[in-house]
Amino acid sequence: MAYTYKYPKADHTVDAVVFGIDFDEAALKILLIERAREPFKGNWALPGGFVEMDEDLEAAVIRELREETNIRLSYMEQLYTFGAPGRDPRGRVISTAFLGLVQPGHIAIQEGSDAAKAIWWNVNELPGLAFDHAEIIKTGVQRLRSKISWQPVGIELLPDEFTLSDLQQACEIILGRTIDKRNFRRKVLKFGVLAPTGNVRKENYRPAQLYQFDKKRYALLQKQGIDFEV
Amino acid sequence: MAYTYKYPKADHTVDAVVFGIDFDEAALKILLIERAREPFKGNWALPGGFVEMDEDLEAAVIRELREETNIRLSYMEQLYTFGAPGRDPRGRVISTAFLGLVQPGHIAIQEGSDAAKAIWWNVNELPGLAFDHAEIIKTGVQRLRSKISWQPVGIELLPDEFTLSDLQQACEIILGRTIDKRNFRRKVLKFGVLAPTGNVRKENYRPAQLYQFDKKRYALLQKQGIDFEV
DNA sequence: CCAAAAGTGTTCCTGTTACACCCATGG
DNA sequence: CCATGGGTGTAACAGGAACACTTTTGG
Structure with missing residues (x-):
């Protein structure tokens, strides 16, 4: 056989x-x-x-x-x-x-x-x-959408340094809906996997704080089975 | 190529x-x-x-x-x-x-x-x-564990008629931990996908109500994107 | 009446949502 | 001083977690 x-x-x-x-x-x-x-x-x-x-x-x-x-x-x-x-x-x-x-x-x-x-x-x-x-x-689109609500996938679609508005916009584009700015920031900062780089991005108006993703800390938290919801 | x-x-x-x-x-x-x-x-x-x-x-x-x-x-x-x-x-x-x-x-x-x-x-x-x-x-075990917390997978591991204690025990075995009886019952009944059959199971002690799974209603709710958490 | 499993409500706490204004900068 | 996006707090609500006793049956 x-x-x-x-x-x-x-x-x-x-x-x-x-x-x-x-x-x-x-x-x-x-x-x-x-x-x-x-x-x-x-x-x-x-x-x-x-x-x-x-x-x-x-x-x-x-x-x-x-x-x-x-x-x-x-x-x-x-x-x-x-x-x-x-x-x-x-x-x-x-x-x-x-x-x-x-x-x-x-x-x-x-x-x-x-x-x-x-x-x-x-x-x-x-x-x-x-x-x-x-x-x-x-x-693939289904997977990406379902994934983004419990894993910081947005990070992988952003440059190494990014503003919180960038991250929010990425999530909004993927999910196809708008997200409240204050709630979003509270949630993504809560886990402590985003660290300000100290740099700011100056474009037209008020400069925005740049952040980077702390992969080590994320891996650590993930090992402990912590959820990351957006 | x-x-x-x-x-x-x-x-x-x-x-x-x-x-x-x-x-x-x-x-x-x-x-x-x-x-x-x-x-x-x-x-x-x-x-x-x-x-x-x-x-x-x-x-x-x-x-x-x-x-x-x-x-x-x-x-x-x-x-x-x-x-x-x-x-x-x-x-x-x-x-x-x-x-x-x-x-x-x-x-x-x-x-x-x-x-x-x-x-x-x-x-x-x-x-x-x-x-x-x-x-x-x-x-496979990982998938089963993660699946059971948001889909009524336990159903597929039970006979057509089952008691709520059966369902709870199935979930407990899969998750490897105990679940509070009252919280569990409230949650699984909330969605309305379980219907009492009218029959009871008599074993040694107090008889238990038998339920069956309403596949049609489940499919309907699933289409509406409703979550089923246990 | 005893043993064993079935069945049932409430409280507390946490996390989610909704919501509006001031700030910093460039032109 | 105006336009634009950056940045912040609070109150109401919903859902999850913890918790103990009564009921029904067989022996």
Whole structure:
């Protein structure tokens, strides 16, 4: 039985649902590539590709992202595995999707050789998508939304130094609703994982205090099973 | 590139972390099989096996469970995909693990041909396990614990008719701590997804009201995004 | 009448929500 | 001095946690 299943075999791929925030447009963005080859040549799709034989799944996503877009993630986690027969016209392809986040400083896309082009798309204005990638993205957005209300995910979408207004705006963009400023600040400061850097950001008006995220303290609190609700 | 990856290919398997509650022992149990073949012949492992080419991942788990144990699940969801190179001595094997729950009436194991034998093990007293199955189980237990505090998962581990004490005991076994009876009852009744059947269970002492779960109402409330905390 | 499990309310406390004004800066 | 975003406190409310006794049955 089992042991005799040598051929035929399914292919295994990875796909990346990569989120970034565009503060100018106040929009949640997702990274898509225009497919350079069949199937679905010319259509938009998630970055991803085939897993190599001696390569971890996570490593495969990172490699594919580098090849196709040269982007650097600040966070990544496994999302879900999509394996319905027929989801890929080439044959049986099982794909493990990952959720990735990038900081604004690293959203610049350096085009690689694999993909014709890579572009950030507004999550609410997506084009038609190849394969079952629309479903994968839907799953990714759900995960991101549910995650942000109990983990400081917003941090991974911000630069190293950020103002509390930045953080609030990130959360608002992801959740798609406004949050009360005073309540928000009280909550995020309560845990003590945000530390003022002493620097301020001067833009047009009153300067804003810059904060950084204390990863060590967060890891410590997380180990104690403390919740982080926003 | 990608398109040229025809051989070699990884194998793809599914594994099932199946939970059941043993009310006599007041213990959370997990279903394991003794492997009938190499590798790890004679060791204990999760039920599972290779995915067929035209078969959904979920269908593969259900089939393997039927072949190996003939057990019927009351609930199933995808857990995580384990794909580290070297996790299987036979070569590259990527495995998608599922979490399954069975009701007490269906915990009887009818041995199949594939597995030497299948046995329910106390989650706290597991034997040495084949492959990376110890890690998979750990992931499964975490998921079950986190799930039970916001979804009526306990239901799936109980018979169709049950008392509130049964439900509470199920939650206590999973969470590994005691719960206040009055608070528990108030909470689970508040949502209106439990309906008294009118029957009572007479055992030794005072008879207990039997309840059933209103799946329709639950689905309705869930669609409205209502939380179910225990 | 005793043992054992079923069943039932209230109080306190914590955390969430709602809400409006002053401050610092640049132009 | 005006426009703009930065920054702050309090009061009402809801939900969670802690807590003990009465009821029903079988033996």
